[in-house]
Amino acid sequence: MPELLPKNDFHRKIIHLDMDAFYASIEMRDDPSLVNKALIIGHDPRKHNGHGVVATANYIARQYGVHSAMPTAKAMQLVPVDRVAFVKPNFNKYRAVSGQIHELMHELTDQVESVALDEAYLDVTKNKLGIDSAIELASHLQQKIYRETGLTSSFGVSYNKFLAKMASEYAKPFGRTVILADDALKFLAEQKIEQFPGIGKKTQKQLHDLGIYDGADLQKLPVRFLIGKFKKMGYAIALHAHGIDLNPVLSDRRRKSIGIERTFENNIHSQDQALTIIRKFSHELSQKLKNKKVSANVVVLKIRSNSFETITKRQKLDQPTNQALEIFLAGKELYSQVPNFLEDGIRLLGLTATNLESKNYEEVPLELFTDSNILS
Structure with missing residues (x-):
């Protein structure tokens, strides 16, 4: 083991479950006529004066180069008009399906850490079914989700969260990847x-x-x-x-996010004003995090235009933090990635620190x- 690195922990059994093209898959399940279309979840730019942002897309659309956070007008240029289909996001429906899936997760263990509506970590080292094999548990969960919701998922299994996440991304959709301790270094090297x-x-x-x-x-x-x-x-x-x-794995019983948002009586038309508010929110969040003795792994920016188009963007931080500057820099970067709402006017801004954790790592010595x- 190279110098300065702590002793590894191989005893845990972690599953990372990730639903496949979650929003799009729900819409295709509910409307089979969409199955062979390049389905984009977002406002049709032809009906919204060229405005709209892709929330997600199915795998057919992704083959044309469509991806989340892309302007829907750009997506229209990539996909043949006879193949493309737009569906307005229905987050109430997506949250309901997510709740159903999380109930199935909790049948295995209460050590469930939700990352998003469609993604979670499970620590099954000790589990309710008394099954030693994490692979068997993950397969059981994957099959049960499909039987009860009609939706596919991918999972990764390993001895820690980082590797389980990498594993679930390795073979999608409907993927199953296991990274054992003896194979981890070789897998990572590749x-x-x-x-x-x-x-x-x-x-x-x-x-x-x-x-x-x-x-x-x-x-x-x-x-x-x-x-x-x-x-x-x-x-x-x-x-x-x-x-x-x-x-x-931090169970959902702990508070997972701290957020601030504000609806403005007079719409914002200045970038400087928007960034000033994001900076102010960053300082307030920093103080709240410090008071709770937690750090955030993810920063989420919410922005709504005067025409009520709402975009939510999130950024995974390189390290957990409760520092105002780091939160602001993440918020500023997210702001640069959203369409320019200034002409229409910004009606609402929100900043949230999420995926919270208590300090559970040893600081690197200053020297x-x-x-x-x-x-x-």
């Missing part, structure tokens, strides 16, 4: 850094500039080198490259960042 959860586009470019393209490249680097380049995030990258993630031996 993955491009773009496949590592938590390594965003900016960090990917920085790593590419250093000649680092996959897990094998990361595993060869001294931990001190990654810390020298990326500070705390570098330490997290080193942990993940070596298959280490000691974060527990690591000032050691003259760190490579640069």
Whole structure:
């Protein structure tokens, strides 16, 4: 084990369950005429003056290059007009189906950590069915979800959350991937850094500039080198490259989010004003998180135009944080990714810190960042 890394924990059995194209799959289930269409969940730009954003799309649409957060007008350019279909999002329906699926999860264990309506971690080390095999439990859950909802899902199984997440993404849709302790380092070595959860586009470019393209490249680097380049995030990258993630599955009984939102009597038409409000919300959230002694893994921005078009964007943070600056930078980045509502006017802004966790990791000693031996 390279220096500075903690001893790994192989005893846990973690499932990451991810529903396949969840919103689109529900709509195709409820309207079979959509099954062979390139289905986009979002407002049809032909009926909304060219406005609208893709919430999600089915796999046919994805083959044309459609993806979430894309303007629906751009999606229209990618898909033949005779193949495309738009359905307005129905979140009340999606939440109801999500609740049904979560009830099935809780038949296995109460150690369920929801990440979104369509995604959750389950710790089945000890479970209600008394089954030792996490693979058998995951298969049982996958099949039961299909029988009772008509929807497919993919799952990953491993000894920690990070690897279970990577596994569930490895073979979709209706995928089943298991990463055993003996195979983890080899599996990670073969993955491009773009496949590592938590390594965003900016960090990917920085790593590419250093000649680092996959897990094998990361595993060869001294931990001190990654810390020298990326500070705390570098330490997290080193942990993940070596298959280490000691974060527990946090059951839903704990509060999972803290949010602030405001509807404006006078619409916002200035970017500076919007960012000033996001900065103010960031400081308020930071104080709330510190008071609760928790940190956030995800920041969510909600924005609504004067015509009541609402967009919600989320960003996974490189490290859990309760610091106002880091929350603001995430909120600012999310704001840059949404369509320009300023001409129409921004009616509502909201900022939420979610996927909360108590501090459960050991800080890297400060001298690591000032050691003259760190490579640069």
